[in-house]
Amino acid sequence: MEQPGTTPGPALPVPDGLVEAFRAHERAVAEGDTAALARFVAPGTSTLAGDPRGLLVGSSAITAYAVAPGPRRLVQTHVQVTDPDHALVVAVTEHASGGRGQQTQLWARTDAGWMVTAAHTSEPAPALDARVWRVVGDPLVPGTPGGPLSGESVAVKDVYAVAGHPVGGGNPAWEAAAPIERGDAKAVLGLVEAGADLRGIARTDELAWSLFGTNPHFGAPPNPRAPYRVPGGSSSGPASAVSLGHATIGLGTDTGGSSRVPAAYQGLYGVRTTHGAIGTHGVLALAPSFDTVGWMTRDADLLALVGDVLLPDSSARGSGELVLVPELLDLAEPDVREAVEGWVATQGLVVRESWSLGELAEWRRAFVTQQSWEAWTVRGAWLRDRLDVLGHEARARFSHAASIDERTAERAQEVVLAARARLRELVGDRVLVTPTTPSVAPLLGSDLAALREPTLSLTCLAPLAAMPAVTLPLRTAAGLPCGVSLTAAPGRDRDLLALAASLA
Known part of the structure; x- marks a missing residue:
């Protein structure tokens, strides 16, 4: 030496x-x-x-x-x-x-x-972090000059059609068989025409069916706000790209929490839009009854600005009254519950209202059953003889989906419709406040299967009711990211995004 x-x-x-x-x-x-x-x-x-x-x-x-x-x-x-x-x-x-x-x-x-x-x-810097990106440019597609999103950049989840590229869907076999897209998905085109540069196509979990972001083929994208913890999925790549500063907008989807979970785990703002509010033509489907467009940003004003670009004009308004339900708050672990309570305490008058939710477990099971039925309906023909191309977790979910019979699916749909009516009645024209997820991002290598049901118990509420939901970033006493969600009646997307920006 x-x-x-x-x-x-x-x-x-x-x-x-x-x-x-x-x-x-x-x-x-x-x-x-x-x-x-x-x-x-x-x-x-x-x-x-x-x-x-x-x-x-x-x-x-x-x-x-x-x-x-x-x-x-x-x-x-x-x-x-x-x-x-x-x-x-x-x-x-x-x-x-x-x-x-x-x-x-x-x-x-x-x-x-x-x-x-x-x-x-x-370490030597990689030319491309393949955990985050499938393809990236400088930019990949330039935005139209002079639009409201000029100067912004977008990481697009690898389920959206981007002209000149296949849709990879988070799985190498799917990507290899996918055709080259001839046009952009509606949401992608809308952002580019509004001036945002398309930075690149970012990773997703396999066929967009996951909550945690641990893709077995490409690895888990990093979570810079909570190192050594999962990034959240299935919009994991766009979320990490935004959190890392590689892009300002992460365009994702949300079926059962796929934009809201990574936003909460990584300290971002995120939104799930009203089902059907933004067309999903050109988006790889998972469960069409629940699939929605979502996005993530580092600040609430940009979250709302993207909504101004993508969402249809709507006069739907409602009360700004915040409703906190103890039965839902208690689904969260103590550190997350404390963070949400601390946020609520800063908001002035918040109504605390007890709801009878004895059927919540049945609602969650019905959501999972219908989601699984639809996932096999749209992907089963391709997967039937190819289940071995999937990682263990996705293979187990699709194998289970293949076993669901039509009568079971019909019963699940009946429960979903009853839950939808009940939730819309309970929320009314108010805003429901819940923890976004029951826990902070779990450590890499921990038992993720044990967290799936508790997480879905919270994240399935908005898709069951076909409602929009916005998650705002919070931190636990230990400094780890978590989120508080605001959920409102269908069509109140713009109203909800404006409320979130004012509360942020």
């Missing part, structure tokens, strides 16, 4: 054992030995490790997510010794895959030997 000659005062000698520990650490990196790497992590809650994915605090978090960065060689290594038991090591690395990175490590001598108490690693 070299010591720079610019260090003020006499240079301290490199302490015994430091060089050997550093070299052993690098061997573990070269061999991909995460167990060996973990032995160099100093125990305790103050140990830090940062990389392009985010910052981890505490040795338990670091060792849980330790990933060997891949083969690399040292190009330069420098050490600054602060005292006989502490030293800063800075190294420039060259990776076998190309490019250079840099690592900075603070080493400390402990009873167990030399260990790293803080580290930061930078």
